[in-house]
Amino acid sequence: MIATIDIAEWRAGGPAAADIAAELDNALMRAGFVLINGHGIDPTLPDGLRSAARDFFALPAVVKRRYSVPVGGRGWIPTGAEANALVEGIQTPPDLKESFSLGPQTPVGIPEVDQFWFAPNVFPSEVPTLQPLATAYCTAMRVLADELLALLARAAGLTDNPFATLASKPTWTMKINHYPPISVVGRPQPGQFRIGAHTDFGTVTILDREPGAGGLQIYSDREGWTDAPYDPAALTVNVGDLLEHWSGRRWPSGRHRVLPPQQHAPDEDLISLVFFYEANYDAHIMPLAPPAGKEAGLKPVICAEFIRERINAISVD
Secondary structure, three states: OOOEEEOHHHHHOOOOHHHHHHHHHHHHHHHOEEEEEOOOOOOHHHHHHHHHHHHHHOOOHHHHHHHEOOOOOOEEEOOOOEOHHHHHOOOOOOOOOEEEEEOOOOOOOOHHHHHHHOOOOOOOOOOOOHHHHHHHHHHHHHHHHHHHHHHHHHHOOOOOOOHHHHOOOEEEEEEEEEEOOHHHHOOOOOOOOOEEEEOOOOOEEEEEOOOOOOOEEEEEOOOEEEEOOOOOOOEEEEEOHHHHHHOOOOOOOOOEEEOOOOOOOOOOOEEEEEEEEEEEOOOEEOOOOOOOOOOOOOOOEEHHHHHHHHHHHHEOO
16 A cells, blocks of 8 residues: 655654654655645646646657657657567557656766766757746755655664765756557557666656656556556655665565556546655665664665666667
């Protein structure tokens, strides 16, 4: 069961902050996913961004191709470029989605690093509202992600928040995912999804989504695949592989997928706003040892190497 937690008291620094941390800890240990209320995000911001994104995705393909980039790039990633289940070794047709991707603009002065992790964002001149809305949304997500990592450090029983240093100049990716209707992408092939089964790669993922027949599903060993709960006021937060590793597997990385468009809802057209948070590209991630961590003997990793390996795995050649 996916819990819903109101983090308003944590944000206010009230006496119940420790209780909020314990709730979050238990929720993530159980499922790797949680719904977050009290996050302080003005609902008009994601609504406006989603509207601007729809204007972009409605542009002719010949126009969108001006902003086309490979997986991991900043711009438009067309349908057919990704198959997320490849990261699990599952051979499937490409995912039935297109994306618009952007990232941080904080280069470190090393060309090969900056070219990939801090490449310039490219915004379409045809939709001038997209840039200010996306920039404002990413700024809000960065603040919330930092708060969640501080809360998780408290949940793990640490006196200090190591991510104040490990994520002082972090890498992150904001993806606006568009899941077109059957009339656009055609009938799904066997084993084809809007996004195939996978876990995310970073620390925390913050998702603002639209519900639908071909929507988000979450996997658990006990229940298998189940539809993710939805609350229009809440954000969906899940643990990524890097945070699972750092926590000594205290919190499992949440496995999930997005169903293909369904025959009984052929006109369904959804947009998800997904903020993938990581850490500094050169962060040395030392897994927590027991009792804070669940598993001993895990080796340290470098953030950029850890994430890049997974990005390469999902790219369709």
